[in-house]
Amino acid sequence: MPRTGRYRSSARFYDLISAEWPVYRAGRVAAIDLMALRPGHHVLDIGCGTGLNFPLLQNRIGPSGSITAVDASAQMLEQARRRAFSAGWTNVRLVEADASALDANVPDMASGFDAVISTYALSLMADWPRALSTMVAVTRPGGRVAVVDMQRPVGRARLWSPLAQLACLLGGSDIDAHPWVPMESALVDVRRRSVRGAHIQIRVGSVPTCTTDACSTGR
Numbered sequence: 001m002p003r004t005g006r007y008r009s010s011a012r013f014y015d016l017i018s019a020e021w022p023v024y025r026a027g028r029v030a031a032i033d034l035m036a037l038r039p040g041h042h043v044l045d046i047g048c049g050t051g052l053n054f055p056l057l058q059n060r061i062g063p064s065g066s067i068t069a070v071d072a073s074a075q076m077l078e079q080a081r082r083r084a085f086s087a088g089w090t091n092v093r094l095v096e097a098d099a100s101a102l103d104a105n106v107p108d109m110a111s112g113f114d115a116v117i118s119t120y121a122l123s124l125m126a127d128w129p130r131a132l133s134t135m136v137a138v139t140r141p142g143g144r145v146a147v148v149d150m151q152r153p154v155g156r157a158r159l160w161s162p163l164a165q166l167a168c169l170l171g172g173s174d175i176d177a178h179p180w181v182p183m184e185s186a187l188v189d190v191r192r193r194s195v196r197g198a199h200i201q202i203r204v205g206s207v208p209t210c211t212t213d214a215c216s217t218g219r
């Protein structure tokens with residue numbers, strides 16, 4: 001059962017209350033910079049929320065590309081739909097679904113995406129390993145998978161830890177889930193970034209193009 005209760009009632013205010021500009025925007029910008037997106041690419045956005053990734057993705061993929069955006073909350077998707085409508089994007093498909101139980105009904109699922117992204121969403125899902133496996137499975141060989149999520153700040157930024165924990169608690173995220181960790185073994189050429197005192201972790205890797213041991217380990 002998706003944990004989306006709080007994303008029903010707060011959907012209309014999410015962009016205002018999510019500390020996007022001072023804190024969380026930096027993570028999505030860093031990830032999308034590393035995704036090597038090109039005009040015409042087809043991108044899947046898992047747990048898309050109100051579509052805060054869309055403008056950054058659109059800048060890279062252009063009108064010949066497409067975004068398929070999945071979220072379990074109809075209310076968050078409604079905000080995403082409004083964003084797409086007011087920007088005049090006709091290449092955005094919104095799908096209401098549990099990302100940890102996706103099936104072939106999702107448009108483009110069978111043909112494979114050029115890139116898949118999930119920002120601040122996997123750590124909310126009870127079965128995030130399954131959602132992450134699906135993200136890898138539906139990306140074409142050589143395509144990029146990007147995960148942005150949260151952990152406790154480290155070093156001097158540990159001072160901010162109570163605030164970071166509160167943000168995760170309010171959002172329903174498990175700050176200790178660390179859903180980027182399995183990407184290290186499932187993908188090759190994994191790029192790592194961290195921002196905001198390491199509170200925000202960014203990983204972008206490529207789906208192997210072959211299945212031998214040498215390929216899967218990235219050698």
Ligand SMILES: C[S@@+](CC[C@H](N)C(=O)[O-])C[C@H]1O[C@@H](n2cnc3c(N)ncnc32)[C@H](O)[C@@H]1O
Pocket residue numbers: 001002003004007046047048049050051052053070071072073076097098099100118119120121124125126171
């Ligand atoms: C913190 S918001 C992040 C939204 C967006 N990715 C962003 O970067 O702003 C988490 C989103 O994940 C969605 N979500 C939670 N569990 C989900 C699931 N099992 N399947 C699909 N979406 C889910 C919520 O409805 C919510 O919109």
